[in-house]
Amino acid sequence: MSVMALPRSGPVRSEAARLAILEAAAALFAEGGYDHLTIEGVARRAGVGKQTIYRWWSSKGDIIAEAILEGHLLDTRRHLPDTGDARADLAAWLSDLFTLRASPDGEGLLRSFVAAAAGSAETGRRLRAAILAAPLMERLSQALGGATGPRLEAAAEALLGAVILRALSREDFDADDMGTLVDVIAGVPPRA
Amino acid sequence: MSVMALPRSGPVRSEAARLAILEAAAALFAEGGYDHLTIEGVARRAGVGKQTIYRWWSSKGDIIAEAILEGHLLDTRRHLPDTGDARADLAAWLSDLFTLRASPDGEGLLRSFVAAAAGSAETGRRLRAAILAAPLMERLSQALGGATGPRLEAAAEALLGAVILRALSREDFDADDMGTLVDVIAGVPPRA
Amino acid sequence: MSVMALPRSGPVRSEAARLAILEAAAALFAEGGYDHLTIEGVARRAGVGKQTIYRWWSSKGDIIAEAILEGHLLDTRRHLPDTGDARADLAAWLSDLFTLRASPDGEGLLRSFVAAAAGSAETGRRLRAAILAAPLMERLSQALGGATGPRLEAAAEALLGAVILRALSREDFDADDMGTLVDVIAGVPPRA
Amino acid sequence: MSVMALPRSGPVRSEAARLAILEAAAALFAEGGYDHLTIEGVARRAGVGKQTIYRWWSSKGDIIAEAILEGHLLDTRRHLPDTGDARADLAAWLSDLFTLRASPDGEGLLRSFVAAAAGSAETGRRLRAAILAAPLMERLSQALGGATGPRLEAAAEALLGAVILRALSREDFDADDMGTLVDVIAGVPPRA
DNA sequence: AATTAAACGAGACGGTACGTCTCGTCTTATT
DNA sequence: AATAAGACGAGACGTACCGTCTCGTTTAATT
Numbered sequence: 001m002s003v004m005a006l007p008r009s010g011p012v013r014s015e016a017a018r019l020a021i022l023e024a025a026a027a028l029f030a031e032g033g034y035d036h037l038t039i040e041g042v043a044r045r046a047g048v049g050k051q052t053i054y055r056w057w058s059s060k061g062d063i064i065a066e067a068i069l070e071g072h073l074l075d076t077r078r079h080l081p082d083t084g085d086a087r088a089d090l091a092a093w094l095s096d097l098f099t100l101r102a103s104p105d106g107e108g109l110l111r112s113f114v115a116a117a118a119g120s121a122e123t124g125r126r127l128r129a130a131i132l133a134a135p136l137m138e139r140l141s142q143a144l145g146g147a148t149g150p151r152l153e154a155a156a157e158a159l160l161g162a163v164i165l166r167a168l169s170r171e172d173f174d175a176d177d178m179g180t181l182v183d184v185i186a187g188v189p190p191r192a
Numbered sequence: 193m194s195v196m197a198l199p200r201s202g203p204v205r206s207e208a209a210r211l212a213i214l215e216a217a218a219a220l221f222a223e224g225g226y227d228h229l230t231i232e233g234v235a236r237r238a239g240v241g242k243q244t245i246y247r248w249w250s251s252k253g254d255i256i257a258e259a260i261l262e263g264h265l266l267d268t269r270r271h272l273p274d275t276g277d278a279r280a281d282l283a284a285w286l287s288d289l290f291t292l293r294a295s296p297d298g299e300g301l302l303r304s305f306v307a308a309a310a311g312s313a314e315t316g317r318r319l320r321a322a323i324l325a326a327p328l329m330e331r332l333s334q335a336l337g338g339a340t341g342p343r344l345e346a347a348a349e350a351l352l353g354a355v356i357l358r359a360l361s362r363e364d365f366d367a368d369d370m371g372t373l374v375d376v377i378a379g380v381p382p383r384a
Numbered sequence: 385m386s387v388m389a390l391p392r393s394g395p396v397r398s399e400a401a402r403l404a405i406l407e408a409a410a411a412l413f414a415e416g417g418y419d420h421l422t423i424e425g426v427a428r429r430a431g432v433g434k435q436t437i438y439r440w441w442s443s444k445g446d447i448i449a450e451a452i453l454e455g456h457l458l459d460t461r462r463h464l465p466d467t468g469d470a471r472a473d474l475a476a477w478l479s480d481l482f483t484l485r486a487s488p489d490g491e492g493l494l495r496s497f498v499a500a501a502a503g504s505a506e507t508g509r510r511l512r513a514a515i516l517a518a519p520l521m522e523r524l525s526q527a528l529g530g531a532t533g534p535r536l537e538a539a540a541e542a543l544l545g546a547v548i549l550r551a552l553s554r555e556d557f558d559a560d561d562m563g564t565l566v567d568v569i570a571g572v573p574p575r576a
Numbered sequence: 577m578s579v580m581a582l583p584r585s586g587p588v589r590s591e592a593a594r595l596a597i598l599e600a601a602a603a604l605f606a607e608g609g610y611d612h613l614t615i616e617g618v619a620r621r622a623g624v625g626k627q628t629i630y631r632w633w634s635s636k637g638d639i640i641a642e643a644i645l646e647g648h649l650l651d652t653r654r655h656l657p658d659t660g661d662a663r664a665d666l667a668a669w670l671s672d673l674f675t676l677r678a679s680p681d682g683e684g685l686l687r688s689f690v691a692a693a694a695g696s697a698e699t700g701r702r703l704r705a706a707i708l709a710a711p712l713m714e715r716l717s718q719a720l721g722g723a724t725g726p727r728l729e730a731a732a733e734a735l736l737g738a739v740i741l742r743a744l745s746r747e748d749f750d751a752d753d754m755g756t757l758v759d760v761i762a763g764v765p766p767r768a
Numbered sequence: 769a770a771t772t773a774a775a776c777g778a779g780a781c782g783g784t785a786c787g788t789c790t791c792g793t794c795t796t797a798t799t
Numbered sequence: 800a801a802t803a804a805g806a807c808g809a810g811a812c813g814t815a816c817c818g819t820c821t822c823g824t825t826t827a828a829t830t
Contacts, residue, residue: 008779008823009776009777009778009779009822009823009824010777010779010780010821010822010823011778011780011781011820011821012780012821012822013780014780017782034310035311038810038811038812039813040810040811040812041811043782047782048782049780049781049782049783049784050782050783050812050813050814051780051781051782051783051814052781052782054813054814055780055781111310112310114306114310114360115307115310115311117360118303118304118306118307118310118360119227119307121361121362124360124361124362125361125362127361128357128360128361150369151372151375151376154354154372154373154376154377155376157354157358158350158351158354158376158377159350160353160357161349161350161352161353161354161355161356161357161358162346162349162353162354164353164356164357164360165320165349165352165353166353168306168309168310168316168319168320169309169313169316169317169319169320170316177342177346180342180346181346181349183346184343184346184347184350184379185346185350185376185377187376187379190343204800204801205801206801206802209801209802209803230790230791231790231792232789232790232791235803235804239803240802240803241801241802241804241805242791242792242793242803242804242805243792243793243794243801243802243803243804244801244802244803246792247801247802392774392828393771393772393773393774393826393828393830394772394773394775394826394827395773395774395775395776395825395826395827395828396774396775396826396827398775398776398826401775401776401777419695422815422816422817423816423818424815424816424817425816427777427778431777432776432777432778433775433776433777433779434777434778434779434818435775435776435777435778435818435819435820436775436776436777438818438819439776495694496694498694498744499691499694499695501744501745502687502688502690502694503611503691505745508744508745508746509746511744511745512744512745534753534756535756535759535760535766538738538753538756538757538759538760538761539760541738541741541742541757542734542735542738542757542760542761543734544737544741545733545734545736545738545739545741546730546733546734546737546738547737548737548740548741549704549733549736549737550733550737552690552694552703552740553700553703553704554697554700554701561726561730564726564727564730565730565734567727568727568731568734568761569730569760569761571760571763574727584796584797584803584804584805585795585796585797585798585802585803585804585805586795586796586797586803586804586805587794587795587796587804587805587806587807588795588796588806589806590795590806590807593806593808614784614785614786615785615786615787616784616786617785619808623808624807624808625806625808625809625810626786626787626788626808626809626810627787627788627789627790627806627807627808627809628806628807628808631806769830770829770830771828771829771830772827772828772829772830773826773827773828773829774825774826774827774828775824775826775827776824776825776826777822777823777824777825778821778822778823778824779820779822780819780820780821780822781818781819781820781821782817782818782819782820783816783817783818784816784817785814785815785816785817786813786815786816787812787813787814788811788812788813789810789812790809790810790811790812791808791809791810792807792808792809793806793808794805794806794807794808795804795805795806795807796804796805796806797802797803797804798801798802798803798804799800799801799802799803
């Protein structure tokens, strides 16, 4: 048995408005972070009525979640280097993620993403999926000596979680620190 | 050489007001989470003028940071079990932290703390320090076979970070998962 | 030379829709008064698209004007008593008009009509014509000792206007007051 | 027994804000009429927060009522001519009232007042009192040969009501018509 | 019968205004 | 001088309607 969509006449959702909203939200997020993002601001920037936003999204978190999913906010294919040294590659990539800023003088983008995730379940899930994407998982699996399943997942979460925690506590974090982190999680014994 | 306070007349800061504010903030935080916490609400609940808050704190994040520091919000001596099995103890403690809720039907308290930390640097630092306190570090050191220094710190951050990340993405997390996480970070090989 | 309608195919105006709109407007007017009447509400109640309203009327005032004209709103044949005493009959009728309410607990209907008239020229004219109809004018003419023309018109306007003014200032108005009013306008000397 | 105000500290109502609001409301009323008057517009024009308006008034009708009372909207000492002929003076004054316009191309001010009165009980009462003021009543009493009490009141209401009714039905009204109206109400027999 | 075109129900759109809430600052009287 | 109280300008919140503009369907008159 198939679920039939109820036939409905009338105008169809405007793709132009949808895109304008997502792009405006992404731009404002990048400029001022999640806290300073307002629905009114998005509507103004997108040249759209507020009701058009409320018709399709229920909160600013929802909008950001969709913007992440469609790649307006985060380049999910961000370059993961491949030097043959999986641990070094991961450390570099995480360092990069940690220092990611929207604008040269902007707040840390990662922290703003965390704020968004704290406010919206969907954003949390999307963000996690966007970052813990296939290339990262593969490289991490190599670093762990071929781990898969729950252990690989746990390691990935530990890695990303540690970076998030440091972003939240505003600690500086250099490439060496990141290397130590990867080593610990990969179970590499202390270097001499 | 001693630092002399400038002599000055007039009433000094009211300790009663200070405590009333911290307690009101903690209560409201527990009831509605960080997002619904407002300065006006705190002033109302504490029976205090708004200016008295603004005179001594600069944001709601600041208030929460101080409330954490003084233990109004988080019992920093929360029971860390001691069964002799360091890994099991850690897993139990983290599980506890993860499922921490303000009220029976409340939002996850951890998620709300993350929102607070995302909005206030000081809160982030205080929160981290409050959770990664001495008892936890000691037990983790045991689990790691006596690690100290940067490696111990990295492990602690990975552990707490992973829990935070799961809280943010609203995944459920049972005691087994937590055990796997501790194992991976402790470098314990897969169990048969 | 005659004006020819351009030949055109297609459906003609739907009488069912027209009536549904007028009746919905009348019902909503009676329930909530002119101010709370909205085009969207009329469309919803009538089961009609908004455009069908805008196609044929240009404002809610227009709709009300047509509803009055067709008797959906005001029974223009409202009973004007005939006791032989023209002044008493007029006083009774005006009293009736003044206290007219849509629903038992409703606002004064007269006041709502005035609001409608203030907002729409056509409604003003229609309303005036609907109230100052032939039966009233005849009885008033008798009360004035056979006046006609401008003096009769002036008297009629004075009578209705006074009632409206009292409705606007929310004064109570009993049958005696109404009698005095008719007497003054009819030029009857003060009663002993 | 006296009603004591509760002793209260804190700032007192700003007279500057109060006046700015009344003046802005009066200006906007004169420019666009009651229907186009908005609270947001008043706040903008007065340079005042919306909450400052809502704190002290509950509707735009309320504001207009106060503006009338304080003479921001209607010069209650409008010149009532004194030529010795009371009926002619009244006719002239009413004609003046009827043709009163806010701006050269504005809507009739009287009609807008009626809309305001229809929407707000207090405005209705204030407006009535402002127009049916002592000078008018005295002159009317003369025209009626010394009438007082209910009969004078009824005559006054009939007079003003008739003018309002004509304003509502957008009929033109010249000085002759106005004379006839005064004559009918004054009980003067038809002129030859 | 097939074509054509307008009226229809539905409702999305860019807007304006609503009335409420909170922000951070400022003012007052009290302690 | 610090406090409780709270008015102030500012502006975001989410909702209700505005009047216009599609949509896809239905209904007549014309081919």
